[in-house]
Amino acid sequence: MAESWDPKTRDTVKKIPFLTETAGPRDKQKWQDRLKQELHALITYIKMNKESDMDWFTIQPNADGTHWKGKCWYVHELIKYEFDFQFDIPATYPDTAPEIEIPELDGKTAKMYRGGKICLTIHFKPLWSKNSPHFGVAHALCLGLAPWLAAEVPFMVESGVIKPKV
Numbered sequence: 001m002a003e004s005w006d007p008k009t010r011d012t013v014k015k016i017p018f019l020t021e022t023a024g025p026r027d028k029q030k031w032q033d034r035l036k037q038e039l040h041a042l043i044t045y046i047k048m049n050k051e052s053d054m055d056w057f058t059i060q061p062n063a064d065g066t067h068w069k070g071k072c073w074y075v076h077e078l079i080k081y082e083f084d085f086q087f088d089i090p091a092t093y094p095d096t097a098p099e100i101e102i103p104e105l106d107g108k109t110a111k112m113y114r115g116g117k118i119c120l121t122i123h124f125k126p127l128w129s130k131n132s133p134h135f136g137v138a139h140a141l142c143l144g145l146a147p148w149l150a151a152e153v154p155f156m157v158e159s160g161v162i163k164p165k166v
Contacts, residue, residue: 012142015048017041018134024093025066034094035065038136045138056149057085057141065089068098068137072145074153079164081153085145094136097128100145108161109152118148 023030059070
């Protein structure tokens with residue numbers, strides 16, 4: 001699958017640290033170790049984005065790292081479209097990828113499930129399974145949310161489903 005990525009995506013993914021701790025929220029102390037790795041990978045990814053002037057999201061976990069929320073944005077035809085997003089870490093994480101939700105877009109595209117969960121089943125989930133436990137939150141954003149926004153926001157704008165916020 002990595003062979004089909006464009007060179008920029010391939011280079012970005014190579015620079016996001018892989019995670020080594022195999023732990024989910026039920027694993028108490030090991031989960032804390034995993035969270036440290038998650039935050040390190042996210043900080044690395046955010047720095048890379050800022051350095052290349054490609055900043056496109058903010059994110060923050062709750063105190064125990066099981067619920068994450070933030071804002072993401074996509075610029076289409078020089079207009080910025082911004083959305084709140086969120087996800088919970090599944091109990092079977094990291095074997096199971098998080099399901100990213102953009103509630104305000106619920107029902108506005110066929111590439112979404114009830115509750116505003118973006119569709120990642122065909123392209124991203126097999127990739128996640130192949131790379132578990134090395135993928136984490138930063139990888140889910142880079143290889144899941146970012147391409148989804150790039151594909152769906154222009155479609156929704158051009159079909160009149162979403163409008164710029166004033």
